[in-house]
Amino acid sequence: MKRVFLRKLVLGFTLLAGLGLGLQAHADDEAPDVLIKRLSVEVLDSIKSDKAIRAGDMTKVVALVDAKILPNLNFQRMTASAVGPAWRQATPEQQKRLQDEFKILLVRTYAGALAQVTDQIIAMKPLRASPDDKEVIVRSEVKGSGDPIQLDYRLEKTPGQGAGWKIYNINVLGVWLVENYKSQFATEINAKGLDGLITTLVERNKANSSAKKS
Numbered sequence: 001m002k003r004v005f006l007r008k009l010v011l012g013f014t015l016l017a018g019l020g021l022g023l024q025a026h027a028d029d030e031a032p033d034v035l036i037k038r039l040s041v042e043v044l045d046s047i048k049s050d051k052a053i054r055a056g057d058m059t060k061v062v063a064l065v066d067a068k069i070l071p072n073l074n075f076q077r078m079t080a081s082a083v084g085p086a087w088r089q090a091t092p093e094q095q096k097r098l099q100d101e102f103k104i105l106l107v108r109t110y111a112g113a114l115a116q117v118t119d120q121i122i123a124m125k126p127l128r129a130s131p132d133d134k135e136v137i138v139r140s141e142v143k144g145s146g147d148p149i150q151l152d153y154r155l156e157k158t159p160g161q162g163a164g165w166k167i168y169n170i171n172v173l174g175v176w177l178v179e180n181y182k183s184q185f186a187t188e189i190n191a192k193g194l195d196g197l198i199t200t201l202v203e204r205n206k207a208n209s210s211a212k213k214s
Contacts, residue, residue, distance in 0.1 A: 101201035
């Protein structure tokens, strides 16, 4: 069951990668659900045509994340929420290291399973939001072989320079990403403190990297 969930989580992140393909150009004049639909279709088509990404080429995956995903995530909010109350006590250096290692963890989680993308399509659910809402949930299903995969996004509309819709959480099969990691991180923090959590993430990322190479 855990492996199946991770594969579906992989697909969620894979679709998330598509949100950088044109978000900034359309952020001010495109509804969030329309945005998610269009860009998810674009990224599915792109991945299906790129054998290297589907095979888990880490260089290409990291480049994709840096160029396309991170500019369109509120990654600090994601990391801070996952770390919980201890984030406010973290030094700037600790916060930076937590964000860096959390990013690597997410990339490694799905890089080795991008080949799972085959014949999937996106089905959007009605958006329940008002025009003046600053935060929304966009709900969708990924349909292909097997059971449909629930895939939802939490987005916030940010003001000022670089304004637009930013993703700060993702839900796969009823499990929100940030909350899933929050429980894991809380255990580490309670046992070993923030530096202990950082060390655990570094070790986990090194182990995942070694497994990928082998």
